[in-house]
Amino acid sequence: MGVWDHVIAGVLAVFQSDPVLGVPITILMVLGGFLLGITVGATPGLAGPMAMAISLPILISVFGYSNDALLPVLGFLIGIMKGATIGGAVPAILFNTPGTPDAYMTTLDGYPMAQKGEAKRALRVAHFSSASGDTFSDIVLVLCAPFLAILVESYLDLPEKTALLILSLAFIASVIGNSVGKGLISMGLGLLAAMVATGEDFYPRLTLGQPALAEGIPIAAAILGVLILGEVFKALEDIHHNGVFSSAAQTVRQDAKVGTLGLRKLLPYIGRSAVIGTCIGALPGVGSTLAATLGYTSAKRRHTKEKEPGAPDFGEGAPEGIAATEAANSSVSGANLIPVLSLGIPGNAAAVFLILAMDSIGGFNPGPSVFQLGGGISAGALNPEMVMAFGIFTTMFVANGLNWTIGGMFMRSVGVMARIPKERLLPIVLLLTLTAIYVQETSMVAVWITLFFGFVGYAMRRIDMSPLPFVIAFILGGNLEATARQAFAATGADPFFLFNSPIALAFIALAVAVVIFSLRKPAS
Amino acid sequence: MKKTMKATAAAALFSFAAATSAIADGHAWAPEGPIKMMIAFAAGGGADTHARLIAEDIEASLGWEVIPEQVTGKGGVNALVALKDMPADGSAIALVVTESLGYNAAAAKGAGVSPSDFTGLTTTAGFQMGVVAKADKGWTSFEDMIVAAKGGELRFGTMSPKLSDLAFLLGEAQGVEFNIVQVRGGRAVMDGVEAGDMDLGFMAGIQGKGVASGDLVNLASALSGPLKQTPDAPTFADLGVQFSADGYFVFVAPAGMDDAARDAITAAIAEATNSGKASGMINKAFGGAVNIQGAELDALLQSDFDSAGQLMEAVQ
Numbered sequence: 076m077g078v079w080d081h082v083i084a085g086v087l088a089v090f091q092s093d094p095v096l097g098v099p100i101t102i103l104m105v106l107g108g109f110l111l112g113i114t115v116g117a118t119p120g121l122a123g124p125m126a127m128a129i130s131l132p133i134l135i136s137v138f139g140y141s142n143d144a145l146l147p148v149l150g151f152l153i154g155i156m157k158g159a160t161i162g163g164a165v166p167a168i169l170f171n172t173p174g175t176p177d178a179y180m181t182t183l184d185g186y187p188m189a190q191k192g193e194a195k196r197a198l199r200v201a202h203f204s205s206a207s208g209d210t211f212s213d214i215v216l217v218l219c220a221p222f223l224a225i226l227v228e229s230y231l232d233l234p235e236k237t238a239l240l241i242l243s244l245a246f247i248a249s250v251i252g253n254s255v256g257k258g259l260i261s262m263g264l265g266l267l268a269a270m271v272a273t274g275e276d277f278y279p280r281l282t283l284g285q286p287a288l289a290e291g292i293p294i295a296a297a298i299l300g301v302l303i304l305g306e307v308f309k310a311l312e313d314i315h316h317n318g319v320f321s322s323a324a325q326t327v328r329q330d331a332k333v334g335t336l337g338l339r340k341l342l343p344y345i346g347r348s349a350v351i352g353t354c355i356g357a358l359p360g361v362g363s364t365l366a367a368t369l370g371y372t373s374a375k376r377r378h379t380k381e382k383e384p385g386a387p388d389f390g391e392g393a394p395e396g397i398a399a400t401e402a403a404n405s406s407v408s409g410a411n412l413i414p415v416l417s418l419g420i421p422g423n424a425a426a427v428f429l430i431l432a433m434d435s436i437g438g439f440n441p442g443p444s445v446f447q448l449g450g451g452i453s454a455g456a457l458n459p460e461m462v463m464a465f466g467i468f469t470t471m472f473v474a475n476g477l478n479w480t481i482g483g484m485f486m487r488s489v490g491v492m493a494r495i496p497k498e499r500l501l502p503i504v505l506l507l508t509l510t511a512i513y514v515q516e517t518s519m520v521a522v523w524i525t526l527f528f529g530f531v532g533y534a535m536r537r538i539d540m541s542p543l544p545f546v547i548a549f550i551l552g553g554n555l556e557a558t559a560r561q562a563f564a565a566t567g568a569d570p571f572f573l574f575n576s577p578i579a580l581a582f583i584a585l586a587v588a589v590v591i592f593s594l595r596k597p598a599s
Numbered sequence: 600m601k602k603t604m605k606a607t608a609a610a611a612l613f614s615f616a617a618a619t620s621a622i623a624d625g626h627a628w629a630p631e632g633p634i635k636m637m638i639a640f641a642a643g644g645g646a647d648t649h650a651r652l653i654a655e656d657i658e659a660s661l662g663w664e665v666i667p668e669q670v671t672g673k674g675g676v677n678a679l680v681a682l683k684d685m686p687a688d689g690s691a692i693a694l695v696v697t698e699s700l701g702y703n704a705a706a707a708k709g710a711g712v713s714p715s716d717f718t719g720l721t722t723t724a725g726f727q728m729g730v731v732a733k734a735d736k737g738w739t740s741f742e743d744m745i746v747a748a749k750g751g752e753l754r755f756g757t758m759s760p761k762l763s764d765l766a767f768l769l770g771e772a773q774g775v776e777f778n779i780v781q782v783r784g785g786r787a788v789m790d791g792v793e794a795g796d797m798d799l800g801f802m803a804g805i806q807g808k809g810v811a812s813g814d815l816v817n818l819a820s821a822l823s824g825p826l827k828q829t830p831d832a833p834t835f836a837d838l839g840v841q842f843s844a845d846g847y848f849v850f851v852a853p854a855g856m857d858d859a860a861r862d863a864i865t866a867a868i869a870e871a872t873n874s875g876k877a878s879g880m881i882n883k884a885f886g887g888a889v890n891i892q893g894a895e896l897d898a899l900l901q902s903d904f905d906s907a908g909q910l911m912e913a914v915q
Contacts, residue, residue, distance in 0.1 A: 140667055141651065228794050233780075275760075275781060277673050277707030290670065290677050437647065437669060444790045557783065564780045565754045565796065 078221070084457055085465025088146060089473065101146045101466075105473045108151035112158020113485055116165070118492040119172045120310065120500050123159030124424035127152050128299050129507045131432055132515035142438040145463060149432055150470040156425045157209060157474045160363065160405045161482060162489065164201035164397070169194060169490045177363040177404040180371040184389060184396030191392055195487070200394045201401045202483040203338070204345045208402035209478060211349040212356060212409030213471045216416075219357070220464070221446040224417035228443040233562035234572040238582035240555045241573075243420050244548055245586035246358070249593035250365075252541030259590070261535060265545035268292055269552025275560065287520040294431060295515055297549055300525040301542045302424060303508045305532015307501050312533075314498050341398045344374045348402035355403075356410030356422065363407035363423070370403025371396060409471060416441050416464055420551060427546055435515070439463050628863035630689050633664040637693035639678035641671055644786035645805045645884045646848060649723065650694045652877035657867050659875070671783075674759050675699025679712045679851075687853040689860040692720065697846045701903030702761040702910065714904050718856040719896040720865045722847035723872045724885035726803035729817040729826050730769075731810070733792055736799075741818045741833055744799060748775040755779050756788040756800025761907075764914045765821065765835070765844055766801070772839030801844065804885040827886045842910050846903075847889060849896070865892050 092101040108130075115126040134151055138144035163175030168185030181201060188197040231239065248258035272279040272291040282288035348370035355366040374396065375389045382388070382395075389396045411422035412429070419442035421427045433439045438459070445460045512525045535542045566572040574580050636654050640646035647669070654665035670678040675695035685691035704712045730741070738744045747753060748770075755770075755777035757763045763781050770777045780797055782788055788800040792815075801821060809815035810828055817829035821844035826832055835843050850868050852861070871877045872888035881888050891899060 140669075141655070233796050273672070277676060277703065277760075278709050279673070286680075289680060290672065440641070443794070447790075447793065561780045561782060561796075565778050567752050567776075567778045 081457060081461045082465050084462040085467075086469045088462060088466040089150070089469040092143070092146060101150045101470060102473055104147040105150040105154045105470050106477060108154020109158040109474055109477050109482070110154075110485060112155035112160075113162035113165075113482065114158075114489050114492055115155065116159035116162020116174045116178075117486075117489040118495060118500070119166055119174050120497045121504070122175050123156050124428060125303055125306070125504065126155050126159065127425060127428040128303050129504070129511050130155065131428060131435070132295065132511035135432075135435055136514045138436075140436055142459075145433070145436050145439055146466045146470065148436060149429060149467055150473070152429055152432055153467070153470050154474050154477075156408050156429075157405075157471075157478060158482075160209070160408055161202060161205040161401070161478065161486060163404075164205065164401055165198065165486055165490050166492070168197045168201060168397070174492075177367045177407075178400070179364070180367045180400040181397055183371075184387075184391070184393050184400075187387070187390070187392030188394065188397070193392070197394065197397055198487055199483065200341065200397045202478075202486055204341065204348070204398040204400075204402040205405040206475070206478045206482060207345050208349040208352055208404075208406035209408060210475050211346075212353045212406035213468070213475060214409075215353050215357075216409040216412050216471070217468050220413045220416045221461075223413060224443045224446040227417060228447070231578065232576070233558060233565050234576055234579045235582065237555070237559045237562045238573055238579040238586075239418070240420070240551055240558060242582045242586040242589075243414075243418075244544075244551060244555070246589050247547050248544045249589050251543050253539065255590060255593045257538070257540040258544050261540050261542060262544040262548040264531070265548030266552045266555075268297055268545075269549045270556070273553050274556065287518075292524060293516050293521050294434065294550070296512055296521045296524040297528050298427060298431060298546050299508055299512060300528025301532035301535070301545055302427075303504065304525060304529025305536055305542055307505050307508075308529055308533035309536040310497060310501055314501075337394065341395060344377070344395045344399045345402040347377070348374060348399045349406040352403035352406030353410040356407035357413045358422065363404040366407045367400045367404040370399045374399030412467075412471075416445055416467075417443060419554065421547055424543060424546070427550060430550060628689075628859040629661075630663055630860075632690060633666050634689065634864075635685075635691045636665050636667045637670040637678045637682060637691070638667055639671055639675035639693060639695045639699060641669070641784045641786070644784045645803075645880075646694065646696075646784070649848070649877055649880050649884065652875075652880055653723065653868060653871040656871035656875040656877050660870070661867055663867070673707060673710070674703035674761075676703050676707045676710050676712060679704065679717070680710050682851065682853055683712060683716050685853050687718065687856040689852065689856065689864055692850050692852045692864065694723075694848060694850050696726075697722070697849050697900060697903050698759060698761055700849075700851070700900050701846075702907040703759070705904055705907035706760060706911065714897070714900040716854050717851040717900075718854055718861055719900055720850040720852055720861065720892070721869050721872075722849045722889050722891045722896065723868065724804070724881045724887070725847045725889045726822070726844060727807065727826055727828065727886045728801055728803045728821040728844040728846070729806060729810075729829065729832065730799060730819040730821060731789075731792065731802045731806045731815050731817055732799040733795075734814055734816050736816075738816060738818065741838065744818050745773050745775060747798075748773075748777065752776065752778050753798040754796070756791045756797035757781050758783065758785050758788055758801060758803075761910065762801045762821075762844060764910055765840065765842060767914055768840045768842065769835065769838060803844075803846075807884055807886065842913065847891065848885075849891075849900075 089101045090099050092099040095103055111126060112123060115121045134148045138148055159175060163173060163178035164181045167173040167178040167181040168189050171182050171186040173179045173182055185197045244262055248262040249255050252258050271281045272288050274280055279289045351370045352366040378389055378395050387393045411426050414420040414422050415426045415430060421430050433441055445464050447458060509522055512521050532542050562572050573583055638647050638650045651667050654667050657663055657665050670681050678693045678695055679699060682691055682693045700714050732738055755766045757766050757779060763779050766777055766779045785803050785805045789802055789805050791797040792800050806815045810817055817826055817832050820826040820832050820834045823843040823845050825834060869890045872881055
């Protein structure tokens with residue numbers, strides 16, 4: 076069976092899933108996720124990962140743990156991921172409040188455009204750039220992920236894989252957040268949490284004799300606690316201190332005149348930003364905010380050199396600014412699945428929840444084995460994981476199609492979401508998260524653990540420590556330990572297994588270099 | 600093709616007969632709510648797949664709701680610990696291996712599980728445990744591999760502490776030293792062997808397709824008897840190892856289960872292993888269903904538990 080058989084089987088798995096109301100369920104779920112994603116993205120205070128976190132346990136309780144559940148659930152999550160990115164531009168343009176952090180740069184030119192009465196044009200530019208960046212990134216994903224996975228498998232032995240994991244963690248700890256030291260501490264805490272009750276020994280370690288911890292910390296509890304509850308607690312405290320926020324609800328002069336998009340002028344900016352966003356998305360740990368910043372700054376440099384006289388500058392309502400930002404932040408979402416599918420390494424919070432879904436439902440273990448022809452069973456059989464991978468790609472393209480067709484329309488209608496006050500929103504998020512945890516784990520212990528990690532996440536935010544290295548280290552911790560253990564055994568118990576092959580040595584040197592280099596960078 | 604059709608038809612007929620006889624009994628036990636099926640193996644592997652298919656088959660044929668759930672780790676001991684204190688009314692069962700209740704329960708003293716804490720339901724399939732290598736290594740027999748092992752250290756993949764002990768004893772008996780790499784699950788061993796991370800490894804039946812297509816080679820049988828697929832391969836006894844990897848996948852419930860419930864669930868699982876989707880998969884991956892039940896199963900579990908200490912001593 077060749078690659079094409081897998082591609083076709085993957086596409087069919089999506090389009091021939093059980094129809095509901097005449098539409099295959101997977102496609103319906105992508106649509107649902109996509110619309111929810113735009114809505115959530117357009118609501119300041121909510122973000123894509125938050126919606127993914129809350130939806131996941133609910134989806135699992137609806138679809139169960141069978142293999143058929145994987146594509147609908149992942150489709151929904153991918154829909155949210157993609158919808159949230161374009162949704163974030165809506166309040167940024169209309170009300171000067173970015174719905175998602177990566178849409179901050181969109182406010183710089185979007186809001187001035189809206190003030191000038193060009194809100195609709197700004198939204199259309201944002202939508203077009205976002206959809207183009209997204210599509211480009213997905214194409215790169217489909218072309219690169221299998222290739223990279225096979226490359227990794229054929230060139231990397233166990234010690235090299237261990238070194239690669241160490242390099243990813245070093246990279247994540249150093250680039251995310253403002254302080255390398257805090258990043259490393261956050262990562263270390265994540266590894267510590269991952270060590271509880273795991274390992275090869277029959278005796279569960281680090282459980283303090285608590286039977287509730289004997290199976291380890293429930294992965295959803297730790298992640299939702301740190302990422303969602305931590306954020307909610309911090310935001311509630313901010314509201315308490317600063318008084319009730321008045322949600323930014325300035326009225327904007329709406330102009331019926333939409334005007335031409337001026338596509339020909341925008342395309343170079345979109346193209347450049349899409350490449351930047353895709354490259355950044357493929358690196359584990361660097362999120363869409365950095366992509367947006369880089370896309371914007373590089374476009375700004377180009378714009379000052381090449382703009383026509385009389386055209387608005389960046390920051391004064393240049394559509395190029397919106398195009399550059401939105402193309403960059405949207406092109407992250409496809410590319411960040413490259414490390415997920417080929418290495419099992421999540422690049423950002425959205426990818427964390429995709430891995431969590433695969434992990435909870437089962438039947439799909441992201442990593443190099445996904446793209447082995449024959450799936451190791453024999454040359455004549457379809458590799459079910461590879462079929463699933465192409466099914467996932469198909470859902471991404473379905474989401475793309477929705478983005479091009481109905482995305483823009485829906486996007487223009489959700490501006491109202493930006494007016495929901497945070498003090499109403501946050502308690503609902505809190506309740507939904509705890510309910511979701513209980514639904515998935517069906518034990519009160521999991522709820523207590525979630526609350527505990529919520530306070531950990533809150534403390535991290537209070538001292539300005541990014542919780543993302545914690546989460547990614549928590550996910551990779553078990554993998555890192557197992558690979559290191561196997562590498563150690565496979566090399567005949569050689570304590571220097573990380574330094575004996577040139578590739579492993581290079582990875583380790585890079586890991587050290589990335590930390591030192593980031594330490595020397597002046598804090599921004 | 601014709602043969603499979605016949606087999607399917609026979610299986611269908613058998614299941615129909617079994618189903619009607621159950622109805623004819625009139626006093627068939629049925630669970631009051633959903634049955635939680637804990638699976639002690641990583642998602643996606645052969646053990647997991649066959650358990651999920653059994654769950655689907657039971658739902659389809661009897662209408663019972665069966666909810667599979669992964670409780671992995673510690674060679675099945677985590678699942679046993681979780682199951683131990685559940686109600687023994689048929690609402691919770693677990694798929695482990697006989698080794699979980701034998702070697703692993705004995706080795707995990709702190710966990711406090713032993714066969715007396717559980718009601719054995721039925722085994723589903725036996726391991727076709729072979730010592731397997733990739734064909735393109737060029738080894739056609741066990742001796743070829745030993746020659747290679749004398750020339751340089753080989754990596755031997757295993758998936759449990761007991762199997763690691765056996766690999767060590769095999770090396771000792773043959774005068775070579777393996778670098779024993781213990782991973783999670785037979786699928787991980789096969790992936791490792793396929794990818795070249797390991798030179799050879801234990802596979803409990805998952806190698807069937809690969810051996811049939813000539814990609815993999817069964818170098819030896821780790822069982823007390825020969826492998827079904829490669830009867831000529833030497834057994835561990837032939838190779839100087841006193842212990843074997845004989846073992847089965849087994850469903851268990853908490854101790855003190857009512858006989859009617861035990862019989863009904865046992866029958867439902869046994870039927871699923873002999874008909875429907877699960878049966879097809881078991882035939883392919885594990886060389887056919889094996890249903891050891893009742894007193895015979897109780898005795899098997901107890902003797903595995905009791906004899907675990909001898910293997911541990913042999914390795915010391």
